[in-house]
Amino acid sequence: MSYKILPFRFDRFNDNEVIISNEVGEFIFISNHEFENFVNYKLDLQSEIFLDLKSKQILTDTEIAPMVMILATKYRTKKNVLSNFTCLHMVVPTLRCNSNCIYCQVSRKDTVVENDRFNMDKSTAKKIVDMIFQSPSPIIKIEFQGGDPLLNFEIVKYITEYAELCNLFKKKDLEFVICTNLTLITEKHLEFFKKHNVQISTSIDGPRNLHVKNRPLLDTSINSYDVLIDKIKLCRKYLGENSVAALMTTSKFSLNRFKEIIDEYVTSGVKTIFLRSLNPYGFAKRNESSVGYKMDMFVENYIEALNYIIDINIKGTYFIEYFASLLLTRMLTPFSTGFVDMQSPAGVAISGVIYNYNGNVYVSDEARMLAAMGNDKFLMGNVHENSYQELFNSEFLHSLIKSSCLECLPECASCVYQSFCGADPVRNYSEQGDIIGNRPSSELCKRNKKIMHYVLSLIKKKDDNLDKVFWSWITKNPRINDKVYRELP
Ligand code: SF4
Numbered sequence: 313m314s315y316k317i318l319p320f321r322f323d324r325f326n327d328n329e330v331i332i333s334n335e336v337g338e339f340i341f342i343s344n345h346e347f348e349n350f351v352n353y354k355l356d357l358q359s360e361i362f363l364d365l366k367s368k369q370i371l372t373d374t375e376i377a378p379m380v381m382i383l384a385t386k387y388r389t390k391k392n393v394l395s396n397f398t399c400l401h402m403v404v405p406t407l408r409c410n411s412n413c414i415y416c417q418v419s420r421k422d423t424v425v426e427n428d429r430f431n432m433d434k435s436t437a438k439k440i441v442d443m444i445f446q447s448p449s450p451i452i453k454i455e456f457q458g459g460d461p462l463l464n465f466e467i468v469k470y471i472t473e474y475a476e477l478c479n480l481f482k483k484k485d486l487e488f489v490i491c492t493n494l495t496l497i498t499e500k501h502l503e504f505f506k507k508h509n510v511q512i513s514t515s516i517d518g519p520r521n522l523h524v525k526n527r528p529l530l531d532t533s534i535n536s537y538d539v540l541i542d543k544i545k546l547c548r549k550y551l552g553e554n555s556v557a558a559l560m561t562t563s564k565f566s567l568n569r570f571k572e573i574i575d576e577y578v579t580s581g582v583k584t585i586f587l588r589s590l591n592p593y594g595f596a597k598r599n600e601s602s603v604g605y606k607m608d609m610f611v612e613n614y615i616e617a618l619n620y621i622i623d624i625n626i627k628g629t630y631f632i633e634y635f636a637s638l639l640l641t642r643m644l645t646p647f648s649t650g651f652v653d654m655q656s657p658a659g660v661a662i663s664g665v666i667y668n669y670n671g672n673v674y675v676s677d678e679a680r681m682l683a684a685m686g687n688d689k690f691l692m693g694n695v696h697e698n699s700y701q702e703l704f705n706s707e708f709l710h711s712l713i714k715s716s717c718l719e720c721l722p723e724c725a726s727c728v729y730q731s732f733c734g735a736d737p738v739r740n741y742s743e744q745g746d747i748i749g750n751r752p753s754s755e756l757c758k759r760n761k762k763i764m765h766y767v768l769s770l771i772k773k774k775d776d777n778l779d780k781v782f783w784s785w786i787t788k789n790p791r792i793n794d795k796v797y798r799e800l801p
Pocket of ligand 1: 718723724725727728729730733734751756757758760761
């Protein structure tokens with residue numbers, strides 16, 4: 313045998329080509345004929361394809377041990393995100409909200425009717441900050457979620473100031489983000505955010521009529537879009553041009569309108585978009601027939617939108633689609649990317665964790681959403697009752713994480729896209745009734761596979777313009793390499 317084959321995965325890419333990938337995310341497209349030669353040890357040792365496969369450690373004609381060392385180094389780099397343990401700490405100061413979004417995934421509580429019952433109190437806030445600072449991570453990002461956190465601004469203020477005080481001793485890289493619909497933001501809030509360097513993340517679902525349809529306010533006499541646009545201007549006045557990041561959520565009414573949505577972002581001066589499908593929780597689940605859609609329809613819209621965004625970039629406007637740029641970073645660089653919703657093992661509690669208004673701690677925001685629907689399966693404990701060790705070193709968490717490594721999950725274990733993908737045990741459980749899940753019938757797997765296949769087909773074109781756009785996204789987007797990025801206003 314003139315060469316040895318190292319571990320690899322493969323799949324048919326199109327009628328004429330196979331895609332091969334390995335554990336460290338190296339990949340290559342190879343013709344059917346070459347593939348047959350490769351697996352039958354018939355490749356010419358001088359051929360280009362042989363050298364390409366060798367350079368990606370998919371085969372070797374030398375000793376195996378040094379190759380394993382190279383692969384191990386690359387593997388450690390790819391999984392580096394795990395070395396920090398929990399960086400992202402999401403805190404829910406209140407479940408109350410003045411919006412009435414048709415797809416609300418957190419089952420928000422009415423501002424007036426529910427009054428203070430769903431507000432966090434100071435003793436809970438203090439316990440949460442004390443818990444957060446027990447995390448060994450050198451980076452701590454505290455992200456205020458809701459409801460709308462501005463409806464309990466006193467607690468936002470308290471947590472920010474108390475965290476800064478704790479950090480005088482802990483000396484971590486401390487960041488704050490507030491996820492808000494912005495409609496309630498005032499100059500007083502902005503002065504505080506400026507002083508404490510709190511970043512703002514909001515939702516823009518598209519042009520006026522679409523935004524209002526998806527995200528009306530409870531007070532129907534106020535137009536949610538008009539207020540949002542005014543408040544974005546106010547934020548920029550206080551915090552600078554690039555101070556507001558935004559996300560969109562796709563409802564049934566957003567389909568076939570992605571170009572308009574993107575135009576809205578470009579016109580508003582927001583430089584990134586994250587084209588997100590609905591999560592099946594809260595009102596989105598309850599109102600599935602009126603706001604939901606088939607994942608195939610989302611993917612079709614996504615691909616059309618991605619092409620449109622690429623075109624905008626080629627014509628000279630720098631504008632990033634977040635999900636594609638995350639995949640590109642995973643595909644084209646050796647580095648680790650820490651998007652908590654798509655990691656292996658899953659980011660549940662070890663990358664991101666959420667503290668509810670009452671001190672309950674959940675492994676992810678989706679776990680909190682599930683709890684709001686009456687299912688506490690992913691409750692880790694409560695900051696008033698449990699120690700850090702009890703919460704983060706529990707049998708429950710160990711077993712959940714062991715069950716969320718793609719490397720050993722059925723179908724994922726042999727999937728060619730594995731190195732770019734991630735596990736979501738909470739979503740598996742909520743959609744399919746168990747944390748392992750069944751890939752052939754998983755909507756999320758279907759979405760990921762189709763989008764990854766499309767992004768890879770663009771890389772395969774080796775088109776100069778496309779490459780320039782992709783590398784500008786990878787290298788210039790500060791959030792891509794952010795270990796803890798995840799904001800859901
Ligand atoms: S979830 Fe689907 S696309 Fe992702 S690794 Fe598993 S089988 Fe592959």
